[in-house]
Amino acid sequence: MAIWLLPQTIGFSNGGYLWQFVSQDIWPAALRQGDWSATLDWYGALFSGQIWPGLVQTLLLTQIALVLTGILILAAYPFATRALAGPRGRWPGRFLLLVLRSTPEMVLAYVLLLLFGPSGLPAVLALALHNGGLIAFLVANASDAEHNGPQARPDDPTGLKRYAYIETPRRFPAMLALLFYRWEVILRESAIMGILGIATLGFYIDSAFEEIRYDRAFLLILVTAVLNMLVDSLSRRLRRLARSESGRQLQ
Template identity: 45%
Template sequence: MRFFGPWQRLTAQLWLLALVALLFADIEVISVDPWAELSRLALGVISPDFFATEFLLSALWQTVNFALLGVAFGIVLGGPLALVYQHPFVAASCAMVRGVHELFWALLFLQIFGLSPLTGILAIGLPYGATFARVFHDILAQSPSTTERGLPFNTDPLSRYVYGRLGHVYPLMLAYIRYRFECALRSSAVLGFIGMPTLGFYLETAFRQGQYSEGAALLMLFILLIGTISLWAKKNLIPVYLLAALWTIPDIGIIDGGLLWRFVSYDLLPPGIQGVIYTQMELSDGLNQFYQWLASITINQALPGVFATVILALSALGLSHLVALIAHLVASQHSGSKYRAVAGQLGLLVLRSIPEYILAFVLMLLIGPSMLPAIIALALHNGALIAFLLVKQEQGITPSATYKKRADFFAYEILTRVYPNLMGLLFYRFEVMLRETAIFGILGVATIGFYIDSAFAEIRYSNALYLLAVTALLNVVIDFSARKLVARQVGDSIAHGRSCIT
């Protein structure tokens, strides 16, 4: 019998990777006087000013507006793709699309449509559509085939699909759509940081100007918006909200077809290829120029950016594990008093509601532009989200008659039952952490997003496209590796359990 089980070994490997990553991470506190800034922020939190922001209700509604329309577009796109997701090309294409963060999609569409609602809706809807395709396909695969086989022989295909398969998994799909809508609200708020008329636009302005009372009020309203989704986002009201969103959407403006064609057919082409097609450059010279460009951007930008992104994400992964363990202990109904559990769950709501990007932005104002704010932001948000899901899972657990609400009893009897799910969620969130880590480059952290943002700023669209492709590929590889690792641990855990029994 092995002394260390599969999950203990996986935890040790995780922390070894995190500690090695921390050795390479830039976690220096650069701010001259972070405590003074922190006291100003604390003062703003306890004295929020809810009347300082103009067009506050409009900003809140536009945040909901972009989220609603983005999710609706994602469902329209992802629903049909779910039916053919088993095709390798469809699965690979969707994986690449969802591997790019919504903020990067927004930066790309910003070059075509400007600050048009299309930019925000497409930036949310496109990656969400790819995600819906995958998740809906997985959910439909779990649908039993008994009902479909029992339908009359002459039943049309649509009715056979709706009653035979969709009817079984419809509640699961609705639950996932609700979860993605909550995610879309956070994404919609973050789009304000690039100029879209959502809550993030006013948040960035308030915090950059040191108006912490105003910024705290905006964050509180956003947390309230997230926390009350179950009250205002009723299933029967969604069609009404969608119609209202379409009615109140800002003016889209005129789309310049010539500009769009130039962007796709010329601006996105890399050097060398551009010359061969448009300036009659010799093919050999064009290929040589293309190779030099590819080698230069790979060595000087892609590889350093990927290295910094992985280092930051691994550091945050280890800290997220620690935050999830502590937060779960505090918020669990099995570990302490009822009041402590309620307070802990309220804290989880606050931390999981604030997008990592906004949290990192605020922390960066306090302690300076290093990796440390990003690591803390990722750990707090993802650790709180995992702890929240664990608290929901443990509601079905009934402790033994001798159980006492102490840490040792909790670790032995409750934590062991939910720990495999904790690790599975942690590695699932690692893909999300990588996507979020990349966009921290827009805040000045030297991840791959820093080079992408610089490429857009310098109007080097071919550079940006290549780096976006590298980002997507990195996420696909990490996602595949993490899923394979967790699946192997589950198999080892079952085998370990059998060996202990025998």
């Protein structure tokens, strides 16, 4: 409906530019000419030169950020919980996690880019800090809710023993579920980090648009979408496993 309500502007008044984009620009010239041999060569060259390197770099960046996020959660959430940091001592930790979860990944990446220079390190740290702060904040809230609930006991251990034997085992299944939920988000943001000069799929997509090669950009976007759907499907299965494991522990 929105397309029909567009004003009479160049390209939409007679469908010129829009139809050219859909019918010609996003398809390689060899395919439009019916040259199947040249079309296969074009797809093969794009796969070996951009798609495969971009996939590898995106997945590596994603997995490193995912592992670092998990480490950050385990290290940060105790400082924001009433059971481990105390009623007053938890507020600095909660404030820090609130800042991290409220700051977009791209803003953190740009700041870290100024500190560390152009590399994959700013992207990994930005993704880990934002997502780690978000999940650690939720884990700390769950700990505080249980600390005041019926499961709290006056003879529970304190300090490091409570962290290692009570809090972390109870939070771990839910933490994994949240981590797998953010996995697809981290993957998507890793691809977008290509605009910072990191050779992910987003880097090649941005380069294709700069060179006005819409056929390359369309295929790269399609590959990125398929990769996100695959990771999202896998993460949903892993979340179900984590929730079932959490239910068994509560029984």
